[in-house]
Amino acid sequence: xxxxxxxxxxxxxxxxxxxxxxxxxxxxxxxxxxxxxxxxxxxxxxxxxxxxxxxxxxxxxxxxxxxxxxxxxxxxxxxxxxxxxxxxxxxxxxxxxxxxxxxxxxxxxxxxxxxxxxxxxxxxxxxxxxxxxxxxxxxxxxxxxxxxxxxxxxxxxxxxxxxxxxxxxxxxxxxxxxxxxxxxxxxxxxxxxxxxxxxxxxxxxxxxxxxxxxxxxxxxxxxxxxxxxxxxxxxxxxxxxxxxxxxxxxxxxxxxx
Ligand code: SAM
Numbered sequence: 001x002x003x004x005x006x007x008x009x010x011x012x013x014x015x016x017x018x019x020x021x022x023x024x025x026x027x028x029x030x031x032x033x034x035x036x037x038x039x040x041x042x043x044x045x046x047x048x049x050x051x052x053x054x055x056x057x058x059x060x061x062x063x064x065x066x067x068x069x070x071x072x073x074x075x076x077x078x079x080x081x082x083x084x085x086x087x088x089x090x091x092x093x094x095x096x097x098x099x100x101x102x103x104x105x106x107x108x109x110x111x112x113x114x115x116x117x118x119x120x121x122x123x124x125x126x127x128x129x130x131x132x133x134x135x136x137x138x139x140x141x142x143x144x145x146x147x148x149x150x151x152x153x154x155x156x157x158x159x160x161x162x163x164x165x166x167x168x169x170x171x172x173x174x175x176x177x178x179x180x181x182x183x184x185x186x187x188x189x190x191x192x193x194x195x196x197x198x199x200x201x202x203x204x205x206x207x208x209x210x211x212x213x214x215x216x217x218x219x220x221x222x223x224x225x226x227x228x229x230x231x232x233x234x235x236x237x238x239x240x241x242x243x244x245x246x247x248x249x250x251x252x253x254x255x256x257x
Pocket of ligand 1: 006007009010034036037038039040054055057060083084097099100101103
């Protein structure tokens with residue numbers, strides 16, 4: 001069983017120092033999601049960051065406001081009470097967080113949509129492996145394709161359950177995420193996201209059948225036109241084997257380009 005609200009607090013100070021030190025945060029606006037008891041917050045402030053932290057648990061918000069009263073008064077720390085899957089993100093340059101694992105996907109996509117320079121984020125190991133999975137390998141899916149379209153992901157550190165209190169049941173990875181423009185031009189990013197989502201929701205079907213199954217998302221005429229235009233050997237593939245370039249090609253045909 002995982003702890004309520006994914007509250008596994010880092011107790012390994014060496015890991016905390018590494019995470020806070022992977023990128024230079026001095027003088028930068030750093031967004032931290034789920035500060036918990038503030039161990040990472042403290043390390044970021046010590047390195048000269050100006051931190052905005054979003055925490056869902058009101059009891060922890062009170063504790064943080066007490067512990068960090070000086071930094072809040074000096075304007076180096078702002079604590080936003082709320083759910084990071086819902087509240088508006090403030091402007092920030094860098095994100096550093098030991099993320100709540102059950103909201104990892106939603107928070108990662110929200111971060112990518114809001115734009116940032118670089119992020120150092122901790123995930124459940126299996127989740128992070130899916131982020132970097134390549135076509136035709138285990139774990140490839142919507143997450144891998146969407147993340148790799150908009151960012152590069154580099155694993156930095158693996159942590160065992162012993163680094164946390166209470167111990168989670170899984171190992172964790174810290175990764176660096178650096179956003180970039182899509183490697184292949186996308187005519188319509190919304191249609192690209194829909195194509196990737198629909199095709200992986202029918203992951204055992206061929207591309208042809210997957211597109212035809214997306215009746216609730218796509219216009220029938222757009223599907224017919226795209227199927228007429230796309231090469232037959234591509235339409236016979238399954239989504240798990242496609243490259244980013246092939247997803248872009250399908251989405252651009254669906255956008256009428
Ligand atoms: N950063 C701390 C550390 O490393 O010790 C705590 C990390 S703990 C894995 C996740 C934290 O995220 C908890 O403090 C939890 O209350 C908070 N949290 C869980 N879901 C959240 C959400 N949707 N929005 C904001 N904070 C959330």
